[in-house]
Amino acid sequence: xxxxxxxxxxxxxxxxxxxxxxxxxxxxxxxxxxxxxxxxxxxxxxxxxxxxxxxxxxxxxxxxxxxxxxxxxxxxxxxxxxxxxxxxxxxxxxxxxxxxxxxxxxxxxxxxxxxxxxxxxxxxxxxxxxxxxxxxxxxxxxxxxxxxxxxxxxxxxxxxxxxxxxxxxxxxxxxxxxxxxxxxxxxxxxxxxxxxxxxxxxxxxxxxxxxxxxxxxxxxxxxxxxxxxxxxxxxxxxxxxxxxxxxxxxxxxxxxxxxxxxxxxxxxxxxxxxxxxxxxxxxxxxxxxxxxxxxxxxxxxxxxxxxxxxxxxxxxxxxxxxxxxxxxxxxxxxxxxxxxxxxxxxxxxxxxxx
Amino acid sequence: xxxxxxxxxxxxxxxxxxxxxxxxxxxxxxxxxxxxxxxxxxxxxxxxxxxxxxxxxxxxxxxxxxxxxxxxxxxxxxxxxxxxxxxxxxxxxxxxxxxxxxxxxxxxxxxxxxxxxxxxxxxxxxxxxxxxxxxxxxxxxxxxxxxxxxxxxxxxxxxxxxxxxxxxxxxxxxxxxxxxxxxxxxxxxxxxxxxxxxxxxxxxxxxxxxxxxxxxxxxxxxxxxxxxxxxxxxxxxxxxxxxxxxxxxxxxxxxxxxxxxxxxxxxxxxxxxxxxxxxxxxxxxxxxxxxxxxxxxxxxxxxxxxxxxxx
Numbered sequence: 029x030x031x032x033x034x035x036x037x038x039x040x041x042x043x044x045x046x047x048x049x050x051x052x053x054x055x056x057x058x059x060x061x062x063x064x065x066x067x068x069x070x071x072x073x074x075x076x077x078x079x080x081x082x083x084x085x086x087x088x089x090x091x092x093x094x095x096x097x098x099x100x101x102x103x104x105x106x107x108x109x110x111x112x113x114x115x116x117x118x119x120x121x122x123x124x125x126x127x128x129x130x131x132x133x134x135x136x137x138x139x140x141x142x143x144x145x146x147x148x149x150x151x152x153x154x155x156x157x158x159x160x161x162x163x164x165x166x167x168x169x170x171x172x173x174x175x176x177x178x179x180x181x182x183x184x185x186x187x188x189x190x191x192x193x194x195x196x197x198x199x200x201x202x203x204x205x206x207x208x209x210x211x212x213x214x215x216x217x218x219x220x221x222x223x224x225x226x227x228x229x230x231x232x233x234x235x236x237x238x239x240x241x242x243x244x245x246x247x248x249x250x251x252x253x254x255x256x257x258x259x260x261x262x263x264x265x266x267x268x269x270x271x272x273x274x275x276x277x278x279x280x281x282x283x284x285x286x287x288x289x290x291x292x293x294x295x296x297x298x299x300x301x302x303x304x305x306x307x308x309x310x311x312x313x314x315x316x317x318x319x320x321x322x323x324x325x326x327x328x329x330x331x332x333x334x335x336x337x338x339x340x341x342x343x344x345x346x347x348x349x350x351x352x353x354x355x356x357x358x359x360x361x362x363x364x365x366x367x368x369x370x371x372x373x374x375x376x377x378x379x380x381x382x
Numbered sequence: 383x384x385x386x387x388x389x390x391x392x393x394x395x396x397x398x399x400x401x402x403x404x405x406x407x408x409x410x411x412x413x414x415x416x417x418x419x420x421x422x423x424x425x426x427x428x429x430x431x432x433x434x435x436x437x438x439x440x441x442x443x444x445x446x447x448x449x450x451x452x453x454x455x456x457x458x459x460x461x462x463x464x465x466x467x468x469x470x471x472x473x474x475x476x477x478x479x480x481x482x483x484x485x486x487x488x489x490x491x492x493x494x495x496x497x498x499x500x501x502x503x504x505x506x507x508x509x510x511x512x513x514x515x516x517x518x519x520x521x522x523x524x525x526x527x528x529x530x531x532x533x534x535x536x537x538x539x540x541x542x543x544x545x546x547x548x549x550x551x552x553x554x555x556x557x558x559x560x561x562x563x564x565x566x567x568x569x570x571x572x573x574x575x576x577x578x579x580x581x582x583x584x585x586x587x588x589x590x591x592x593x594x595x596x597x598x599x600x601x602x603x604x605x606x607x608x609x610x611x612x613x614x615x616x617x618x619x620x621x622x623x624x625x626x627x628x629x630x631x632x633x634x635x636x637x638x639x640x641x642x643x644x645x646x647x648x649x650x651x652x653x654x655x656x657x658x659x660x661x662x663x664x665x666x667x668x669x670x671x672x673x674x675x676x677x678x679x680x681x682x683x684x685x686x687x688x689x690x691x692x693x
Contacts, residue, residue, distance in 0.1 A: 158516075160497045160507045190494065266506040294505025363471055363512050380509055382474060 107278055110341030116278050120254075123276045124228055126335045127171070131230035133330040134172055135238075140325050141336075149374050150271065153300045154178045156367065156376055161187040162218025163266040166290060168255050168283075169273020170224035171231035172238060173248070175300075179267075180247055183220040219246070223265075225253045256282040260290045267291075271300040275346040284359035291381045297361055303368070303375035304348035310371050318343070349375050475512060478503060479523040486571055491517045491578045518587045521578045525591070528567045529598045535563060536605040553606055554656050560602045561626055561648055565633055569641070575634050599623050621658075625651045 105116045114122065130137065138146045153175065159165070161183045167176045198205070226232050232250050239248055253259045255270065255277050268287045277283045287297050305311045318340040326336030347355065349366050352375075356364045361379030368375050469477075482499035489495040493516045497507035513519040542548040551559065568575055582591040599622045608618060628651065633644045684690040 156511070157508075158493065158511060160494065160510070163506070163508060266508040292506045294500055294503075294507070294509035296506075296508040296511050378511060380512060382471070382505070382509070 108342075108345045110338040110345065119278045120227075122338075126338055127228045127276075128230045129332050130326075130330055130335050131171075131228065131234050134231065134234065135174075137326065137330055137336075140329055141322050145370065149300060149369055150174050150178055152367075152369055153269070153271065153298065153376055154182050156378065157267060157269075157296070157298055159183055159186070159220070159267060161190070161220055163220055164264065165220070165222040165267045165269065166258075166260070166265040167222055167224045168253075168258070168268065168270040168287075169226055169276070170269075170271070171226050171228070171235060171273075173224050173235035175269050175271050176222035176224050176248060177239070177242065177244065179222050180220060180244060187218075221247045221249070223249045223251055223260075225251045225255075225258065227252065227254050256286060258286045258290055262289050263292045264290050265292065265295060267296050267298065269298045269300070272302070274299055274301055275342050280355065281359060284356060284361075288360050288381055293381060295381045297356065297377075297379045297381070299352075299356075299377040301352075301375060301377070302343040302346060303352070303372055305372040306368070307371050310373075314373060349377075352377055471512075475519075476523065478505070478509070479513075479520055480527070482520055483524060483571075486520075486574055490574050491521050491581055493517060496520060515587070517581055518584065518590075521581045522587070522590050522594070524571075524578070525582070525594045528564065529594055529601070531567065532560070532564045532598065533601050536560060536601065540605050550607075554652050556606045557602065557622065557625075558645075558648055558652050560605070561622075561629060562645060564598065564626075565629060565641075565644070565648075568630075568633065572634060579630075579634070595623065595626075599626065621655050625655065 106113050107116045107119050108114075109119050109122050127134075142149075157179075159179060159182060163183070165176065165179050167173070167179070170176055201209075224232065224235060226235075229252055232252065236250055251259065255273065256279055268291055270283070270287075274280060274283060284297075291297065305314050322340050323333045323336045326339075327333040330336075346352075349368065349372070353364050353366055356377055356379045359379075360381070362382045364377065364379040366375050366377045478496060478499050481502055482496045485495040485498040489498060493510050493513075496510045496513060496516075496519075500507050500509045510516075515522075539548065543550050571578070581587060596619070599619050602622060603618055608615070610618070625648070629644060629648045632647045633641060636644045638644075681690070
């Protein structure tokens with residue numbers, strides 16, 4: 029029996045994909061072969077799925093929501109891995125491998141790729157957060173712990189500053205104040221605590237070594253966990269941050285819902301992520317730099333071209349500032365706003381659980 | 383093809399429902415912390431509501447999105463029956479700031495006061511991030527609150543005068559009482575008020591603080607009965623602004639019982655202004671008289687010298 033034309037079309041499309049794939053390593057080609065077989069066997073479902081996507085595209089008011097509908101569909105479980113399309117189950121595994129390979133050189137590469145500007149971005153995140161002493165932070169996809177170290181540093185200096193101001197205004201304490209100070213059993217400064225959660229053990233290992241070297245002993249914990257399924261109870265944390273991690277998550281909406289779950293009422297969700305550049309001139313420079321320079325630097329310093337190719341591609345696949353803001357609002361956060369840094373290369377999104 | 387059509391209808395409905403959900407959130411309806419977290423208590427909107435809501439993306443709290451708020455009223459109406467359980471983001475922020483005023487004597491006009499207030503309301507102190515202007519938001523909220531209270535008091539007094547239950551005050555006395563009422567609202571926070579004044583003078587806060595000051599002065603003059611449409615409108619408001627600011631400065635360093643010296647100062651300044659106004663009138667009248675006199679003298683001279691005759 030001759031194949032129906034739609035099936036032939038699907039087969040052609042898959043063949044193109046597989047031709048592209050054979051340029052890469054053998055294990056990736058193997059996964060593509062399984063993709064071809066799966067696609068051929070699920071051809072009818074794919075056809076319905078594709079046509080429904082097109083109809084949604086026509087009916088809905090913007091292509092963006094249509095694309096969201098595409099990735100939300102329960103049939104046809106594939107997603108993007110950089111510019112490739114892979115089955116959803118495989119994306120997590122691939123991402124794990126990428127970060128396993130780069131873990132040891134992660135910090136060096138960050139400095140090389142962003143010319144050190146990533147430190148300013150992370151500092152800006154902390155200043156925007158402006159945490160009071162005594163709060164609990166969950167640093168998801170925290171990897172090597174940059175945000176957590178800065179958080180502990182910030183709250184400590186904030187506490188010192190408050191103590192100094194208090195002492196200044198209390199230059200001549202009355203005998204009553206002095207007596208009260210002796211009597212009251214203050215447990216010491218309110219302890220701020222940070223939990224670094226990452227799906228990748230290698231990154232956490234590197235982070236722990238950094239913490240030891242920096243001499244940070246208290247207030248820091250390291251937990252292995254998946255952002256889509258956090259190993260914490262409800263209402264645990266005051267602040268949830270995810271810095272340069274959410275674009276690697278397969279189901280972003282699920283990660284957002286988990287964030288909502290583990291936050292206390294009044295808690296804040298903050299996301300630092302690469303985003304769409306608004307200035308057209310800067311876009312050209314940025315694209316040229318990303319695609320020409322970064323994989324080369326990755327090969328030279330870390331010996332890994334493909335991981336950094338994935339990195340720059342995944343940045344392009346991530347939704348833009350407004351779309352991501354809507355996603356956060358959909359998850360149930362309020363007062364959602366975003367701040368563009370460095371002309372839109374990086375954006376900080378913030379939302380509250382109220 | 384029927385199956386495709388069915389799929390299309392489902393697609394639009396689910397899309398509109400997700401828009402409604404977003405619209406619900408962006409119409410800034412929140413539950414109080416005590417309520418359950420699930421969405422089940424909200425009745426599913428009818429198709430008519432879905433259609434009007436589908437186009438809505440009403441303004442969010444921070445003014446980030448500037449879409450129209452036209453269907454917002456329908457939301458409020460629809461949730462009016464359930465309205466007692468819901469409040470908007472702005473209302474929650476106002477609640478936090480009002481609660482923060484209690485902590486001002488202890489922490490000053492700072493973010494710590496807002497953090498302490500958030501904790502008393504059951505929210506984590508991370509929610510202070512909602513206030514992008516930090517302490518400035520707190521001070522401006524307080525100023526707006528005081529001005530609203532003043533306007534209410536003046537309207538009430540005006541009402542009583544209209545009804546004939548009270549006598550109308552003279553302008554000078556009215557101004558004195560209004561400024562005194564307004565300044566008395568600062569008494570609980572007088573120790574930390576210099577800090578608040580310095581916050582109001584920060585460049586990014588100046589537009590807002592000027593706006594509050596000018597609307598307050600305008601309100602006072604309106605209830606004092608000023609309906610002028612000439613340059614007097616400006617001179618009167620400028621004078622009252624000067625009086626108010628200087629009296630405020632005197633008040634923060636006044637240590638007399640119940641701020642007697644401040645009220646005496648206020649009295650003197652208002653008398654000065656009234657005197658000035660009278661003097662200005664007199665000067666004008668005198669000037670006119672002098673000019674007329676000169677004109678008369680000039681004509682007499684011309685008559686005497688014979689230059690005025692028509693030959």
